[in-house]
Amino acid sequence: xNYYIIDGNNLIGKDPKLRSKSANLEDMSREKLAFKxxxxxxxKNCKVTLHFDGFPKEAINTSRLKIRFSENRTxxxxxxxxxxxxxxxxxxxxxTSDMNLAEFARVNSCRIIKSEDFLKMIRDSEKKDTESERIxxxxxxxxxxxxxx
Numbered sequence: 001x002n003y004y005i006i007d008g009n010n011l012i013g014k015d016p017k018l019r020s021k022s023a024n025l026e027d028m029s030r031e032k033l034a035f036k037x038x039x040x041x042x043x044k045n046c047k048v049t050l051h052f053d054g055f056p057k058e059a060i061n062t063s064r065l066k067i068r069f070s071e072n073r074t075x076x077x078x079x080x081x082x083x084x085x086x087x088x089x090x091x092x093x094x095x096t097s098d099m100n101l102a103e104f105a106r107v108n109s110c111r112i113i114k115s116e117d118f119l120k121m122i123r124d125s126e127k128k129d130t131e132s133e134r135i136x137x138x139x140x141x142x143x144x145x146x147x148x149x
Contacts, residue, residue: 002047004046005082005110007051007079007096007101009052010096011033012030012033034050034065035062036122041065042063047066050067053070053074056069076101083104089109
C-alpha cells in the first residue's frame with residue numbers, strides 16, 4: 001500500500017489561499033489544509049500522515065489522515081524518523097519543497113513530490129470533480145433543449 005507523508009507547514013507556505021501571517025489564523029489554515037487533503041485522498045487506496053510543527057491546540061477530525069504534531073522537535077525530524085521506521089520506503093511519497101528533507105527522502109528511496117506540484121494536482125482534481133458534477137446534473141430534458149429534440 002502506498003504511503004504519503006506530508007510536510008504540512010511547507011504545503012501551507014506554498015498555497016496563498018492558506019498562508020497566513022497571523023498566529024490566530026494558523027490553526028484555521030491547518031484545518032483547511034487537512035480537510036482539503038481529506039477530500040483529495042477520499043477515493044485513493046493509501047495511508048496519509050500530515051505533519052505540523054508545534055503542539056496541537058484543537059483536534060482536527062478527518063477520516064483519511066493521521067495528523068501528527070512535532071511538539072518539542074521539528075516536523076522535519078519527525079518526518080525523517082517516520083521514513084526511517086517505514087519497512088518499505090519505496091512505497092512512501094514525501095510531499096515537501098524543503099530541499100534537505102527531499103534529499104533525505106530521495107536517499108532513502110522515497111518518491112518526492114514538490115509542494116507546489118502537489119497543490120496543482122489537488123486543484124486539477126477539484127476542477128475535474130466540478131466538471132463531473134455539472135455533467136451529472138444535466139438531465140434528459142436539458143439535453144433535449146440543447147439539441148432542439
